[in-house]
Amino acid sequence: EAQVTQNPRYLITVTGKKLTVTCSQNMNHEYMSWYRQDPGLGLRQIYYSMNVEVTDKGDVPEGYKVSRKEKRNFPLILESPSPNQTSLYFCASSNRAAGGSPLHFGNGTRLTVT
């Protein structure tokens, strides 16, 4: 089954404790991206990757890192999480970096930072 898999689904952590949210897709997509969803703000892009070893900042990259060492994986790293990073996070992928190819989303990771 074609899918984007995020882990974990739920995560509660404390301020300053490094964490990684994993994302993997099995569709051989070139393009991958991370979004966060917050009440009243919709979905905002954190980082994106056009291909392996190519990443760039989205609209709200502060406090986050990503890497794209393999085509299928695109982990989101929070080196020193803070309470304002409490949010619902979505990883997404697409089979084209440009053009009208819909994004496929994972089921989300709900992160709480205390």
Added chain:
Amino acid sequence: DQQVKQNSPSLSVQEGRISILNCDYTNSMFDYFLWYKKYPAEGPTFLISISSIKDKNEDGRFTVFLNKSAKHLSLHIVPSQPGDSAVYFCAASANSGGSNYKLTFGKGTLLTVNP
């Protein structure tokens, strides 16, 4: 500056009637528009899209209309069903020149279809 606006946070309709969800945009470079549906505890799923070279696209019960001069698009669901109850996100992208495939999303509209 919000480039994609969904001004109605929520909409309630009766089963069998038409649901109309609206979206406005400000960036004239946007040339591709999509609607996503999101159920609780799931990621958004693609519903329907439209290119700026068209003014209408239809897929079963779902039709998207684009008015470029007004920078406005709408999603029509006819007839509405209780299973359509979800949050609907409007999204837009500017794809010319092969630039970053970045989708800009609206804040979403919660649709409730009452039996």
